[in-house]
Amino acid sequence: MKRQKRITARPHKRTRLSKRSGALILTALAACGGTAIIAAQALAGPGGPGAGGTDASAGGGAGTVAGRTISCPDVGQRLRSLPPAAAPEVNRDLGQLDAQVAQAFRRWSADPGTQDQVLRGLEKDRKATIGRITDALRRAGERPDALDRLSACRTTTGNATTARNAPRDARGGNSAGNGPFRDDFVDIKTVRPNTRGNGQGGRGTASGSFRSECGRNENRHNNPDNLIVAPGVSNGAHHMHDYVGNLATSAFSSDRELAGAGTTCGNGDRSTYYWPVLRLRDNGRERDADAPGGGQDGNVGTILRPAAVSLKFDGNGADKVTAMPPFLRNLTGDAKALTNGPANANASWSCTGFENRQLKNKYPICPRGSNVVRSLAFPNCWDGRNIDSANHRTHVVFPDGNGRCRNGFRAIPRLVQRLTYAVPPNAQYAVDSFPDQLHNPVTDHGDFINAMPQRLMRTAVDCINSGRDCR
Template identity: 30%
Template sequence: MRRILAAAAAALFFLTTACTSSGSPSGGHEHTGGKGQHAAHAYRFTRAQTAAITAQAAAPVRGSEFRAECFSSHRKGDDPIVFPGEAGRSHIHEFYGNRTANASSTLESLSAGTTNCSPQVDLSSYWTPTVYKDGVPVAPEKVTVYYQGITDHTRAVAHPRGLRYVVGNALATSPDQNPAARWSCVGQPESSRDFMNCPAGTKLENYLDFPTCWDGKRLDSTNHRDHMAYAIGQTCPSTHPVVVPRLELLITYPVNGGGLSLAGTRNGTNVTDAPGYTFHGDFFNAWDENELQRRVTTCINGGYICGTDGNPIEQ
């Protein structure tokens, strides 16, 4: 079902890209460096990036995958990547995995913490904006973090400890400005970059796709994105030659219907009524180094689908 939804999303994305590519500039970064303007939350995807993300959303996973099953750990107005050391500066985020994550988190503090993820060796922190239903915050029912070998899986290496980056576009002003995230309803084939009004008996879910190419040097960058890149087909750009597994967050929320909004930022002010197409996410890697490498070698390089224990469950 996950791949069916991805394929349906891809069809919509390609149509959107085709409709917008002729009348818009090629795109680029919108980063001013000013924390007061939440600049690191803004990003303008190029047409090539949009096409790459779209294609990857539809890519079948015929093997080369392992996962972590996590839950919401806590909710804070913190962002240890964008606003390190500035507690309460960010809009409200839902944190998954590491229970200690806050504005002051470092690799050392995360490594000394605990997690609600399975496996317990994943001490990473993942976070996304909080979802609201009629103004009331909603904790996800569950979060599945997929690590997938969709780009030249035989060459993939483990993410280095301490790697951190941001995906999505929190300051998008229209759905076409954020191809990294898509909404759907559990068990339904349709998807959208904005919220879905899911019928009774279903639940809201979100897929968030991370890039698969690393520059091999930096654990972070000024806008928390430029050290990572999306592959074009099976090829990483020469500036980002190191292949890593694609992270895909599948987040399920115990709600349906309308009245949905996100925590976000508008005109430099934190709000709780942002639209669904501003969804975004962060990853701060604190996996046990040896165990993460074992899973990449066994599951990603070896071409197996593995469970949370890092052992093959099917080929």
């Protein structure tokens, strides 16, 4: 199947935040659940999860204003279409816009007093890059809106509770911190039940399911790329991803390469499944401690491999499902929901044994013996034509409240990624994020590229539509 000739674009806004506090106190090594961790405490904050988000290896300056970020207009969302001839250049320039914000954010984080100077320099750099985007679109026959109006940026509070509960330094102001913060965590036992089961169960006519068993990323396939959102851009995600399934996935993978690659899935499924890694904020030096997507982008600590990974396709809708086309791109959640708002924030957090209590914007503190759970349910109404759209959302959307797809869309198998982690009790942890997103749990997200052999896809569809549970 050929890709559509024109697709609607979406931006990739990435910034940088890092920090170092002279008041950082390393507490004693604690053996929790069989895992030795180092807890970091801020000067004025008590210990435990979210106690200031400080980390000795994060770099940066003690003057950072915690909970604040640089907010820039989302250029990609203003593009009505992205002609294939212009796509490589536009994608590179969108990535350059992200790099410019990251550099500006790094400077401002080290010295908040430079805010006005940093913003003026950033606006100048963005104006030049946006000009190149405009020229590329015009050469491809487009008539872009006045994109030059989108060059100015501002500083803003990403989250009111984050800023309010950030640790205080000796001068009375907010100390440095790239998250997570105290109010990003909640004891799951204090949360009232708000859904049945895990909140992700299927319903409707197609009541069966199909599972791919693809492991837990035992081979440590990690990179900070994003083949869907930032194709051809190295470190396009500015945070590290876990991958299972296709072994060839990087920012530069072609569909042909994906089709011929090996896979970790036991049934021959070559699809690409990926999500941001989860880390203990323990001062542990991972192999990416000094690398892009890792320590250079404020993502620090020991990467946790999931204790279990479930990749389940079901029929969460009123109609029977039809096959997904080869190389369909699909995503769920919003990696920038802290600054974009919660409209597309779809991932949820819970604990095993408590999955009738789902959290959207908090990390759960689980009791001893209970694992942290991330649930990522994907949209499953396809427009029947396109394998991608430049905002990566309009070609596959969620059904309505009755489980029905809108006119012109058809139901396809719904993917639910369920990830569990054996987080040591009272350990600080966080999902990797774009630097400006402060490791907030609302930014969790997942990605999928369909590369199932057609016979396997037909099996999945038959199992779902006939009410059978297959593996």
